[in-house]
Amino acid sequence: MSQEFTRRRFLATVAVAVPAGAVLMSATTATAADLPHLDVNDPSAKALGYVVDAKNVDRKSPLAARFADGQHCANCQVIQGKDGEAFRPCAIFPGKLVAAAGWCSAWAKKA
Numbered sequence: 715m716s717q718e719f720t721r722r723r724f725l726a727t728v729a730v731a732v733p734a735g736a737v738l739m740s741a742t743t744a745t746a747a748d749l750p751h752l753d754v755n756d757p758s759a760k761a762l763g764y765v766v767d768a769k770n771v772d773r774k775s776p777l778a779a780r781f782a783d784g785q786h787c788a789n790c791q792v793i794q795g796k797d798g799e800a801f802r803p804c805a806i807f808p809g810k811l812v813a814a815a816g817w818c819s820a821w822a823k824k825a
């Protein structure tokens with residue numbers, strides 16, 4: 715094996731390994747904070763009457779039939795993440811963050 719061939723092979727290996735390592739590292743260091751916020755116009759959000767602030771729940775909507783003052787995402791059973799964070803993951807809307815002050819018709823009292 716010539717020295718030039720070995721050098722080329724080394725450079726080719728580095729060229730492949732570095733981007734792969736960067737992708738792997740970014741995947742492992744991604745946190746919930748990197749997720750996008752749920753858009754109220756997202757079809758799944760609309761279907762459940764999601765609002766960013768529970769104060770803005772349309773009480774005339776059939777989706778709000780079970781809504782009561784004091785309900786919001788931070789005290790919902792399916793909220794995830796850490797208490798105190800303004801936007802947190804929600805099991806109902808995977809891959810998105812919902813507002814702690816928000817609400818949707820899937821709200822269930824935290825046990």
Ligand code: SF4
Nearest residue numbers: 787790804818820821
């Ligand atoms: S399911 Fe609960 S936490 Fe998720 S958006 Fe609806 S009210 Fe908020």
